[in-house]
């Protein structure tokens with residue numbers, strides 16, 4: 597199990613995260629929701645190890661994790677494109693995709709259609725789909741995804757949710773996006789970040805109570 601506890605983060609004396617607890621097991625999708633600027637991206641970066649907070653305790657199977665990216669246990673889809681613009685997809689993909697899952701990955705029409713192209717020749721949505729597929733087919737046990745549904749059309753979002761459900765059989769996924777309906781639909785559990793704290797959401801109506809949804 598991936599466990600994230602007691603995260604404290606402040607920027608220039610302004611407290612962003614102060615009472616954060618979340619966990620995730622292989623086999624489940626944990627959805628994170630929260631208003632703009634509440635610290636969702638920062639939290640994913642802290643778990644991945646690229647942002648240093650004032651305090652954090654992160655462990656996998658009760659072993660302390662200093663930097664999530666070390667040892668390939670955790671993979672991270674950042675909010676912005678990560679693929680270099682000038683390297684063809686079929687050169688990048690074998691570096692990121694787990695060898696044992698290569699055939700399943702390479703059979704996706706999205707990969708087949710764009711394998712010989714460079715990201716610079718693709719649309720934002722096409723790049724996003726390829727980036728998501730490569731991360732989901734990496735060897736990491738835990739995958740953090742920041743706004744995967746952004747740039748993705750509704751029908752492709754539905755395809756993507758099916759792929760998430762397929763990959764979660766062996767992985768733990770933590771996903772955040774402002775397209776909250778997709779998050780509510782695909783997640784096994786929802787966590788709201790509000791005023792720097794994590795709140796476990798048992799019923800969707802609580803999202804109104806906490807002021808995340810207007811309830812109109």
Ligand SMILES: Nc1ncnc2c1ncn2[C@@H]1O[C@H](COP(=O)(O)OP(=O)(O)OP(=O)(O)O)[C@@H](O)[C@H]1O
Pocket residue numbers: 607608612630631632633634635636637638639
């Ligand atoms: N490097 C930084 N220096 C100073 N302040 C920062 C830095 N990075 C983020 N912040 C601030 O910290 C807060 C949390 O940012 P973060 O990007 O984690 O929010 P978010 O919940 O992902 O937002 P959004 O939903 O708008 O993407 C914001 O108020 C942001 O302005």
